[in-house]
Amino acid sequence: MGLRKRAVEDELETVVLERGYETLLLALRSESALNRRDAVRELSAYPQAVTDLLNTLTSEPEHAVREALLGALQQLGGEPVVAGLITLLRSEDAVLRNGAIEVLQTMPEGVALHMLELLNDRDSDVRIFAIDILQQLAHPQAPEWLLSVLKDETHINVVSTAVDRLAEVGRAEMVPELMAIKQRFPKEAYLAFAVDLACRRIEEV
Amino acid sequence: MLAASVAERDGTISDVEFERFRDFFYRKTGIRFENNKRYFVDKRLLERMQQTGHESFRSYFTFMRFQASRDELQELINSMTVNETYFFREEYQFKCMVDELLNEVVRHKSPGESIRIWSLPSSSGEEPYSIALYLLEHWPLLAKVDVEICSSDIDSKILQSCRKGIYSQRSVKQLPKALLKRHFKPLSGDRFQIDRELRESIQFTQANLNDATQMRRYRNFDLIFCRNLLIYFDDASRRQAAELFYDALNPGGFIFLGHSESMSRISSLFSVRKFSKALAYQKPLR
Structure with a gap:
């Protein structure tokens, strides 16, 4: 017994056979989660697989396979992926929704095209998720988008989320807009507290 | 020649060339060089250009990407990856x-x-x-x-x-x-x-x-x-x-x-x- 160099070499030199695209799509429906995960990982090299990967994401029960699906979609990127992940913001499945938000946060250019639409969505939850995306979105317009929420938004939870985010990314010239929130919602003590905190944070920078 | 690269003119890599190289290297290796690594990247690119006898970035980049053996790509990866450590680190x-x-x-x-x-x-x-x-x-x-x-x-x-x-x-x-x-x-x-x-x-x-x-x-x-x-x-x-x-x-x-x-x-x-x-x-x- 001890340190040993053995089958590793043979194993590493085993030829890994490439599987065709159609075979991989079939493997997405395999009963084995391991096989489904392997298929997803290989499909990340096929841009034409986006629709199948998105459809699989909504029905896949295994966390590890879902993570692989999100990773593959992130790797493939592009407008169909962004549009597909945005539809998941309406999902009742919080884990799936959060996964979609995390990937969208890494796609600033693609998400930028949809941001105003998301911030004006009829569903206040979707508007909050849009602000969640903005929290980590590396896009120069992120502070302006958040500011637009302060001006136009009427739902207290959405405004409150935007104020929290502006505490992190806001600039000094945005302080008057933030302070105006206290007048628009005079009975909301928590919001007044959040506005004061955000203004202090911005001024500290 | 109007389109001559900066590297061809004065032995440097232009901003556009750096961007092209950075995107290419990222796709090949997953390693992304931020702007603060510019000096490090330029120095190694210019060394590889000299070693392979290419006077312009464009000529070197084409050679490296389309070389059948992929040897130069591997050489470039070798030179761009940092190898500094010591025994019992952490x-x-x-x-x-x-x-x-x-x-x-x-x-x-x-x-x-x-x-x-x-x-x-x-x-x-x-x-x-x-x-x-x-x-x-x-x-x-x-x-x-x-x-x-x-x-x-x-x-x-x-x-x-x-x-x-x-x-x-x-x-x-x-x-x-x-x-x-x-x-x-x-x-x-x-x-x-x-x-x-x-x-x-x-x-x-x-x-x-x-x-x-x-x-x-x-x-x-x-x-x-x-x-x-x-x-x-x-x-x-x-x-x-x-x-x-x-x-x-x-x-x-x-x-x-x-x-x-x-x-x-x-x-x-x-x-x-x-x-x-x-x-x-x-x-x-x-």
Whole structure:
């Protein structure tokens, strides 16, 4: 017994056979989660697989396979992926929704095209998720988008989320807009507290 | 010639050329150079251009991308990847490995089944050899259990250096003198060569984390050391790496990252395990 160099070499030199695209799509429906995960990982090299990967994401029960699906979609990127992940913001499945938000946060250019639409969505939850995306979105317009929420938004939870985010990314010239929130919602003590905190944070920078 | 590159005119790389190279290198390796690495990248690109006899970036870039043997791409990768480490760096993780973690791994093994450890990037070999030395010196169960160590790097040249196992005084400065005496042979020029037995106990392989097909060969590991590599990657590449590690590990297997890295910020596939000496990330047992 001890340190040993053995089958590793043979194993590493085993030829890994490439599987065709159609075979991989079939493997997405395999009963084995391991096989489904392997298929997803290989499909990340096929841009034409986006629709199948998105459809699989909504029905896949295994966390590890879902993570692989999100990773593959992130790797493939592009407008169909962004549009597909945005539809998941309406999902009742919080884990799936959060996964979609995390990937969208890494796609600033693609998400930028949809941001105003998301911030004006009829569903206040979707508007909050849009602000969640903005929290980590590396896009120069992120502070302006958040500011637009302060001006136009009427739902207290959405405004409150935007104020929290502006505490992190806001600039000094945005302080008057933030302070105006206290007048628009005079009975909301928590919001007044959040506005004061955000203004202090911005001024500290 | 109006379109002549700046490199052709005055031996520098233009902003546009840097961008083109950066995108290309990222797609090939997952390593993204930020603007603050510009000097480092330019210097190495210009060196490779000189070595291969290309006066313009455009000419070199075309040659490198379309060369059938891919030798120049590999040379370029070798020159762009940093190889600086030393023995017993971040030693608390090796202590954790022998005092706690491997004892837990052994409990899930069948009689006669080996423990498998993957160390990447191998760099010049200090990390995989440190693992081997720690096991030999501090893990009594090594008398009863086989351990296989595989170590990989994207840089093919550095792997040759690993196999030779020759190190400077600076590399071995953290090693206790008695241990140095037991396992190394002094060479001229203040250099030391690690024992032949140790050199032959580790499998060194060339591996590119961005090559999914190649990575499918790496499976059934119980412990992965991947320290101070992911800091060079962007979000998407880090996530891909986490996926690869998940596939490479046995259920219940562990990963050690560098002290400034956190798997929790990369992927939800692993759970955090707090051992008394170090944190590790664990693949679920099921």
